[in-house]
Amino acid sequence: KQEVTQIPAALSVPEGENLVLNCSFTDSAIYNLQWFRQDPGKGLTSLLLIQSSQREQTSGRLNASLDKSSGRSTLYIAASQPGDSATYLCAVPFTDSWGKLQFGAGTQVVVTP
Amino acid sequence: DAGVTQSPTHLIKTRGQQVTLRCSPKSGHDTVSWYQQALGQGPQFIFQYYEEEERQRGNFPDRFSGHQFPNYSSELNVNALLLGDSALYLCASSSGTPNEQFFGPGTRLTVL
Numbered sequence: 001k002q003e004v005t006q007i008p009a010a011l012s013v014p015e016g017e018n019l020v021l022n023c024s025f026t027d028s029a030i031y032n033l034q035w036f037r038q039d040p041g042k043g044l045t046s047l048l049l050i051q052s053s054q055r056e057q058t059s060g061r062l063n064a065s066l067d068k069s070s071g072r073s074t075l076y077i078a079a080s081q082p083g084d085s086a087t088y089l090c091a092v093p094f095t096d097s098w099g100k101l102q103f104g105a106g107t108q109v110v111v112t113p
Numbered sequence: 114d115a116g117v118t119q120s121p122t123h124l125i126k127t128r129g130q131q132v133t134l135r136c137s138p139k140s141g142h143d144t145v146s147w148y149q150q151a152l153g154q155g156p157q158f159i160f161q162y163y164e165e166e167e168r169q170r171g172n173f174p175d176r177f178s179g180h181q182f183p184n185y186s187s188e189l190n191v192n193a194l195l196l197g198d199s200a201l202y203l204c205a206s207s208s209g210t211p212n213e214q215f216f217g218p219g220t221r222l223t224v225l
């Protein structure tokens with residue numbers, strides 16, 4: 001059974017500092033991994049999708065790396081801004097059922113001015 | 114492109130009642146998935162529809178049912194509501210699986 005863990009559960013950084021968010025998964029036979037952002041009480045916004053054949057994916061200030069062999073992905077957010085404050089979740093498709101996403105509990109980020 | 118839309122935004126029901134939530138997928142998407150998100154937790158998969166049929170199902174009781182229409186929009190029905198059904202219900206759409214999933218704004222259901 002695939003399990004996804006995100007540590008830490010919460011993070012507070014001053015504006016301008018780089019953010020490093022971690023995601024680990026127990027079954028390395030993943031097809032892809034998706035990072036999402038969620039503002040309080042809102043839906044999920046897709047940030048990056050990284051395929052299993054990729055080592056990293058970039059979009060603007062965001063960079064996601066993937067190491068399947070160690071079961072880890074890291075989301076880097078450069079030069080953080082107060083607007084980056086949100087909960088960040090990672091998700092992978094179930095190994096035996098690709099339509100189902102297994103989510104971590106998320107990392108709540110606060111960027112202070 | 115309107116993206117994934119959901120209605121209603123908020124809903125308040127009492128125990129034992131029934132509720133229907135609606136979702137319109139992103140243009141060009143044919144697959145709709147439903148998730149339940151309790152406060153402080155990651156979303157949990159309920160089921161997925163493709164070609165008007167339930168293709169996959171998570172660990173949810175039969176009180177949770179759904180439907181997909183020919184235009185790919187979808188409904189989630191929950192019967193005999195329990196207090197524990199209070200949550201944010203999220204709809205996601207994709208063009209097949211396991212491709213990137215796009216989520217709607219969610220429906221906040223409160224059961225009193």
